Amino acid sequence: MTASIRTARRRPEDRPDEILSAAMEVFSEKGFAAARVEDIARRAGLSKGAVYLYFDSKVAMLKALVEQSAGRIANAASTLSLMGADDDPEQAYRAILKMALTALSDPEISAAPRLVLSEAGRFPELAQFYRKRVIEVGRTAMGHLIRTGRRNGRFRDVADEAAVLAFIGPVVAQMMLSTVFRLDDDPELDPGDLADAIADIVLNGLKPRSVNDA
Amino acid sequence: MTASIRTARRRPEDRPDEILSAAMEVFSEKGFAAARVEDIARRAGLSKGAVYLYFDSKVAMLKALVEQSAGRIANAASTLSLMGADDDPEQAYRAILKMALTALSDPEISAAPRLVLSEAGRFPELAQFYRKRVIEVGRTAMGHLIRTGRRNGRFRDVADEAAVLAFIGPVVAQMMLSTVFRLDDDPELDPGDLADAIADIVLNGLKPRSVNDA
Amino acid sequence: MTASIRTARRRPEDRPDEILSAAMEVFSEKGFAAARVEDIARRAGLSKGAVYLYFDSKVAMLKALVEQSAGRIANAASTLSLMGADDDPEQAYRAILKMALTALSDPEISAAPRLVLSEAGRFPELAQFYRKRVIEVGRTAMGHLIRTGRRNGRFRDVADEAAVLAFIGPVVAQMMLSTVFRLDDDPELDPGDLADAIADIVLNGLKPRSVNDA
Amino acid sequence: MTASIRTARRRPEDRPDEILSAAMEVFSEKGFAAARVEDIARRAGLSKGAVYLYFDSKVAMLKALVEQSAGRIANAASTLSLMGADDDPEQAYRAILKMALTALSDPEISAAPRLVLSEAGRFPELAQFYRKRVIEVGRTAMGHLIRTGRRNGRFRDVADEAAVLAFIGPVVAQMMLSTVFRLDDDPELDPGDLADAIADIVLNGLKPRSVNDA
DNA sequence: TATGAATGAGGTTTCATTCAT
DNA sequence: CATGAATGAAACCTCATTCAT
Numbered sequence: 078m079t080a081s082i083r084t085a086r087r088r089p090e091d092r093p094d095e096i097l098s099a100a101m102e103v104f105s106e107k108g109f110a111a112a113r114v115e116d117i118a119r120r121a122g123l124s125k126g127a128v129y130l131y132f133d134s135k136v137a138m139l140k141a142l143v144e145q146s147a148g149r150i151a152n153a154a155s156t157l158s159l160m161g162a163d164d165d166p167e168q169a170y171r172a173i174l175k176m177a178l179t180a181l182s183d184p185e186i187s188a189a190p191r192l193v194l195s196e197a198g199r200f201p202e203l204a205q206f207y208r209k210r211v212i213e214v215g216r217t218a219m220g221h222l223i224r225t226g227r228r229n230g231r232f233r234d235v236a237d238e239a240a241v242l243a244f245i246g247p248v249v250a251q252m253m254l255s256t257v258f259r260l261d262d263d264p265e266l267d268p269g270d271l272a273d274a275i276a277d278i279v280l281n282g283l284k285p286r287s288v289n290d291a
Numbered sequence: 292m293t294a295s296i297r298t299a300r301r302r303p304e305d306r307p308d309e310i311l312s313a314a315m316e317v318f319s320e321k322g323f324a325a326a327r328v329e330d331i332a333r334r335a336g337l338s339k340g341a342v343y344l345y346f347d348s349k350v351a352m353l354k355a356l357v358e359q360s361a362g363r364i365a366n367a368a369s370t371l372s373l374m375g376a377d378d379d380p381e382q383a384y385r386a387i388l389k390m391a392l393t394a395l396s397d398p399e400i401s402a403a404p405r406l407v408l409s410e411a412g413r414f415p416e417l418a419q420f421y422r423k424r425v426i427e428v429g430r431t432a433m434g435h436l437i438r439t440g441r442r443n444g445r446f447r448d449v450a451d452e453a454a455v456l457a458f459i460g461p462v463v464a465q466m467m468l469s470t471v472f473r474l475d476d477d478p479e480l481d482p483g484d485l486a487d488a489i490a491d492i493v494l495n496g497l498k499p500r501s502v503n504d505a
Numbered sequence: 506m507t508a509s510i511r512t513a514r515r516r517p518e519d520r521p522d523e524i525l526s527a528a529m530e531v532f533s534e535k536g537f538a539a540a541r542v543e544d545i546a547r548r549a550g551l552s553k554g555a556v557y558l559y560f561d562s563k564v565a566m567l568k569a570l571v572e573q574s575a576g577r578i579a580n581a582a583s584t585l586s587l588m589g590a591d592d593d594p595e596q597a598y599r600a601i602l603k604m605a606l607t608a609l610s611d612p613e614i615s616a617a618p619r620l621v622l623s624e625a626g627r628f629p630e631l632a633q634f635y636r637k638r639v640i641e642v643g644r645t646a647m648g649h650l651i652r653t654g655r656r657n658g659r660f661r662d663v664a665d666e667a668a669v670l671a672f673i674g675p676v677v678a679q680m681m682l683s684t685v686f687r688l689d690d691d692p693e694l695d696p697g698d699l700a701d702a703i704a705d706i707v708l709n710g711l712k713p714r715s716v717n718d719a
Numbered sequence: 720m721t722a723s724i725r726t727a728r729r730r731p732e733d734r735p736d737e738i739l740s741a742a743m744e745v746f747s748e749k750g751f752a753a754a755r756v757e758d759i760a761r762r763a764g765l766s767k768g769a770v771y772l773y774f775d776s777k778v779a780m781l782k783a784l785v786e787q788s789a790g791r792i793a794n795a796a797s798t799l800s801l802m803g804a805d806d807d808p809e810q811a812y813r814a815i816l817k818m819a820l821t822a823l824s825d826p827e828i829s830a831a832p833r834l835v836l837s838e839a840g841r842f843p844e845l846a847q848f849y850r851k852r853v854i855e856v857g858r859t860a861m862g863h864l865i866r867t868g869r870r871n872g873r874f875r876d877v878a879d880e881a882a883v884l885a886f887i888g889p890v891v892a893q894m895m896l897s898t899v900f901r902l903d904d905d906p907e908l909d910p911g912d913l914a915d916a917i918a919d920i921v922l923n924g925l926k927p928r929s930v931n932d933a
Numbered sequence: 934t935a936t937g938a939a940t941g942a943g944g945t946t947t948c949a950t951t952c953a954t
Numbered sequence: 955c956a957t958g959a960a961t962g963a964a965a966c967c968t969c970a971t972t973c974a975t
Contacts, residue, residue, distance in 0.1 A: 092934095108413050110324030114970060124936050126972085135970065195409040197471045199322050208472040238480060239461075239488030246460025247453075249467070257411045258422040266452060274453030282457075282496025303959065328945065338961050343946065520955095536841050538752030542949060552957045554951085563949065623837040625899045627750050636900040661923075666908060667889070667916030674888025675881075681891070685839045686850040694880060702881030710885075710924025731938065756966065766940045771967065940972080951961080 093131050096121045097145060100138045105188040109139055109196045139196065143203055146189030147210040153180075154215050166226035167280050174248065175272035181252040182268055191256065219244045223283075232283040243282065247275045301336075307345050309335045311359060314352045319402040323353055323410045353410065357417055360403030361424040367394075368429050380440035381494050388462065389486035395466040396482055405470060433458045437497075446497040457496065461489045521559050524549045525573060528566045533616040537567055537624045567624065571631055574617030575638040581608075582643050594654035595708050602676065603700035609680040610696055619685065647672045651711075660711040671710065675703045729764070735773050738763045739787060742780045747830040751781055751838045781838065785845055788831030789852040795822075796857050808868035809922050816890065817914035823894040824910055833898060861886045865925075874925040885924065889917045 099120035103112040114135055118125045132138045157173050181187045190211075197204035219241045226232035232240075251271065255263070301309070313335035317326045328349055332339045346352045371387050395401045404425075411418035433455045440446035446454075465485065469477070527548035531540040542563055546553045560566045585601050609615045618639075625632035647669045654660035660668075679699065683691070729737070741763035745754045756777055760767045774780045799815050823829045832853075839846035861883045868874035874882075893913065897905070 106412055108322065108324055108410065110322055111413055113968090125970090126937065127935050129971070130934065191408075191412075194405075194467070194471060195412070196322065198320055198405075198409070199325055204472050205474065208474055212468070212472055235492055236484075236488040239485060239492060242461040242464050242485075242489060243457070243492045246462070246464035247456040248460070250456050250460035250463045253408070253463070254426070257408060258418050258426055260419065260422060270450075271453060271456075274450040275456060278449055278453060278457045278496040279492070280496070281498075281500070282492040282494070284495075284500075286495070286500070306959090327943090339945090340947080340962065341960050344959070347946095349945070534840055536750065536752055536838065538750055539841055541947090553949090554958065555956050557950070558955065619836075619840075622833075622895070622899060623840070624750065626747055626833075626837070627753055632900050633902065636902060640896070640900055663920055664912075664916040667913060667920060670889035670892050670913075670917060671885070671920045674890070674892035675884040676888070677892045677895070678884050678888035681836070682854070685836060686846050686854055688847065688850060698878075699881060699884075702878040703884055706877055706881060706885045706924040707920070708924070709926075709928070710920040710922070712923075712928075714923070714928070734938090755964090767966090768941065768968080769939050772938070777966075936973105936975085938972105938974090940970105942968105942970095944968080945966090947963105947965080949961105949963095951959105952957105953959090954957085 092121075092123075092127075093141075096123070096128055096131055097138065097142050101142055101188055101192070104139065104142070104192050105184075109135075109192070109199070136200075139192075139200070140203070143189065143193055143207065147207060150189070150211050151214045154211070155218055157218075163225055166222045166229065166231060167276075169222060170244065170280060171272060171276045174276050175269055177248045178251060178268040178272050181248065182255050184256055187252050187256050190252075215245065216241050226283065230285070233285045235283065240283065243279050247279070306335075306337075306341075307355075310337070310342055310345055311352065311356050315356055315402055315406070318353065318356070318406050319398075323349075323406070323413070350414075353406075353414070354417070357403065357407055357421065361421060364403075364425050365428045368425070368432060371432075377439055380436045380443065380445060381490075383436060384458065384494065385486060385490045388490050389483055391462045392465060392482040392486050395462065396469050398470055401466050401470050404466070429459065430455055440497065444499070447499045449497065454497065457493050461493070520549075520551075520555075521569075524551070524556055524559055525566065525570050529570055529616055529620070532567065532570070532620050533612075537563075537620070537627070564628075567620075567628070568631070571617065571621055571635065575635055578617070578639050579642045582639075583646055585646075594650045594657065594659060595704075597650060598672065598708060599700060599704045602704050603697055605676045606679060606696040606700050609676065610683045612684055615680050615684050618680075643673065644669050654711065658713070661713045663711065668711065671707050675707070734763075734765075734769075735783075738765070738770055738773055739780065739784050743784055743830055743834070746781065746784070746834050747826075751777075751834070752841070778842075781834075781842070782845070785831065785835055785849065789849060792831075792853050793856045796853070797860060799860075805867055808864045808871065808873060809918075811864060812886065812922060813914060813918045816918050817911055819890045820893060820910040820914050823890065824897045826898055829894050829898045832894075857887065858883050868925065872927070875927045877925065882925065885921050889921070 096117065100112070100117045102120060103117050106112075107116075112135070114128055115125050117138070118128045121128070132141065153176075154173075157169075157176060181190075190207075193203055193207045197207075220237055223232060223235075223237060223240045223244070227234060255266075310331065314326070314331045316334060317331045320326075321330075326349070328342055329339050331352070332342045335342070342352075346355065367390075368387075371383075371390060395404075404421075407417055407421045411421075434451055437446060437449075437451060437454045437458070441448060469480075524545065528540070528545045530548060531544050534540075535544075540563070542556060543553050545566070546556045549556070560569065581604075582601075585597075585604055609618075618635075621631055621635045625635075648665055651660060651663075651665060651668045651672070655662060683694075738759065742754070742759045744762060745759045748754075749758075754777070756770055757767050759780070760770045763770070770780075774783065795818075796815075799811075799818055823832075832849075835845055835849045839849075862879055865874060865877075865879060865882045865886070869876060897908075
């Protein structure tokens with residue numbers, strides 16, 4: 078994970094990505110403010126000075142990182158959410174849930190979102206950017222799924238806002254439990270099983286009921 | 292919010308709380324590392340030096356703050372969750388949800404949890420502490436609720452892990468949307484309505500169904 | 506030694522001396538610059554503020570201390586050195602040596618000279634003062650002793666400078682070994698025996714020799 | 720003394736020594752606690768930050784300095800003391816005395832021992848280190864000299880402790896007079912003459928006497 | 934392109950000194 | 955007289971950034 082290959086072996090065009098990768102590691106370990114450019118450089122197998130050949134400043138690295146991550150996540154999410162959504166929104170949700178739980182349990186992948194969360198206070202533009210480029214994409218996709226299901230007669234008529242939170246919330250909560258707040262003796266849950274169990278509850282909650290109260 | 296009354300007028304025994312309050316503000320605005328003790332002091336209406344009469348270091352303020360908040364939240368949560376849980380778990384969940392959404396929409400209250408989230412990377416002990424003192428209390432309470440409902444015949448037999456995530460997740464997600472990732476043109480949702488809508492979905496998801504599979 | 510009696514019990518006129526005594530302790534433990542007025546105050550059984558009722562500043566304490574000590578030592582030395590010097594300079598030297606070795610082995614007494622030594626760099630006036638008020642008194646007394654002995658025919662005709670160094674030097678060296686540079690497993694020497702042994706060498710070195718050169 | 724040549728012109732590998740040299744100056748002028756790293760840096764022709772590229776802390780400089788000095792002095796002393804000691808201990812003592820008086824009259828050379836003396840209170844390890852690495856070497860050498868002389872029949876049978884103090888003491892005393900406690904109108908003594916005069920007394924004091932009292 | 938020495942602003946922490954009570 | 959809260963000027967140390975090589 079950590080770059081350790083000799084500089085000479087590597088291609089110069091890879092440098093920026095290597096630096097960003099190292100930066101991601103250090104940022105999520107220490108937080109942005111406490112991260113030292115020197116550490117990023119060392120982890121990328123470069124000298125401190127060299128880093129400044131590729132990025133103007135530490136903030137520039139943060140921004141590049143977030144943009145990169147936002148792009149990736151947004152693409153993945155939008156692709157997935159549309160895939161088969163119209164035919165079978167329930168099946169689509171299950172698939173998305175499984176993918177998301179798997180991905181976000183990987184600290185390497187959850188690192189970027191967590192970083193944004195951490196630094197949102199100091200860089201509100203970052204939070205706004207992430208909201209628009211990642212969160213909104215996800216929410217829109219979920220909204221689409223839900224409306225499709227409703228049209229199909231698979232889902233009841235519930236408030237969009239609430240449905241989206243019910244869809245997304247469990248993933249967010251699980252991401253935090255399994256990364257930031259993980260304890261050493263936490264049991265290792267299978268993302269597939271967990272996804273099924275969550276989907277079972279949430280989808281059931283959206284199903285129309287013949288004779289129901291509430 | 293910001294103390295501005297002359298020092299002499301105020302009671303010395305209030306100083307620690309005044310400082311913590313100021314520290315909370317500055318920490319959540321800038322993050323712990325970027326927060327300057329000078330700013331905390333000024334916002335508490337004191338000089339930099341005076342702060343050190345009450346706290347040994349900046350880290351000491353962070354710890355005190357987290358402990359304070361943990362105590363408060365844990366108490367509130369455990370009180371609420373037991374209140375009437377045995378008689379009517381559904382009603383209890385609705386009440387908890389409403390309370391949580393209201394509380395966490397208030398940036399003053401959500402500040403501490405968000406701070407922990409931000410600094411967890413640099414202070415893993417803090418994350419552990421919060422997990423044990425706050426999160427586990429909440430999870431335990433939710434688990435209790437769910438098992439009670441199951442015994443009552445109000446809830447289906449579902450995996451505890453998943454049920455807890457379904458219960459808690461939407462609140463976590465909403466907290467983030469309404470604080471960290473808030474956009475200026477976000478509609479102001481009524482916490483009561485939102486709680487009802489979410490409860491409607493989640494509780495319905497747990498209900499036994501006459502003729503039905505997943 | 507350290508003041509621990511209740512303030513109420515003590516007489517106000519003793520305050521300055523109690524403070525100086527505490528200051529002496531702290532100064533020799535930490536050095537002047539690193540000594541904290543707070544520590545001095547506590548050790549004198551007072552609050553920090555009260556110390557400033559008796560002394561204008563930390564430097565004022567240092568000066569008072571050195572003057573006090575200089576007065577004491579100079580008096581003792583000059584008294585002793587004149588006592589019986591004319592009748593029997595050898596006996597006088599033995600007596601002085603014994604007294605000096607005894608006194609300077611006591612860390613409480615050697616503290617002041619060592620303090621002057623330590624702070625001489627930063628307070629040259631102190632060094633000058635001590636030189637004139639203490640060292641010169643001692644050197645003069647020793648010079649008197651030597652000249653008397655020479656007139657008596659008990660001592661050879663040697664350079665005054667060298668003789669004084671030979672007289673005083675061993676005491677200075679022993680003081681350092683037994684205070685600053687003491688090791689835990691250093692043997693405890695009897696000042697009387699040591700004084701006799703040193704006097705034996707030094708006085709013998711000054712005696713006229715019948716047929717002999719160096 | 721003070722480096723003033725532009726940084727770029729100088730060789731980086733000299734930096735540590737240049738810094739130590741500057742530190743020695745500042746420490747002996749102000750004492751360790753009152754010495755400012757900024758002053759050391761400026762005197763070494765560097766910025767504050769650069770100093771920290773070479774030494775971890777101010778204390779690290781002090782330690783390096785003392786070790787450096789200890790090494791030098793111990794080497795010099797042990798070399799000298801063994802040189803010709805067996806053949807003619809009296810001549811050896813005269814040579815050592817002359818060397819020591821010359822060296823220690825030079826403030827640059829006596830600076831380190833005086834520094835140790837000053838800071839011994841605050842850094843007892845330093846005092847211990849110096850005692851073992853410098854003082855003991857000197858005392859051992861002197862002891863060797865004395866025992867050799869005794870075997871040769873050149874010296875009387877006297878207590879080792881006392882003889883060593885008689886040998887070393889005058890040098891210590893003279894060092895202090897000529898550095899710490901120097902007055903502007905002190906006469907400039909020739910170290911060679913002084914050494915001869917002191918040696919004359921001390922060695923005479925150790926010589927066996929045909930008909931003597933005490 | 935890459936290095937690593939150097940800078941200097943900025944942050945935390947300490948502490949002599951003051952002053953209202 | 956005495957207290958202890960408060961101040962504010964340093965001082966140590968860190969690190970983003972620059973630059974000569």
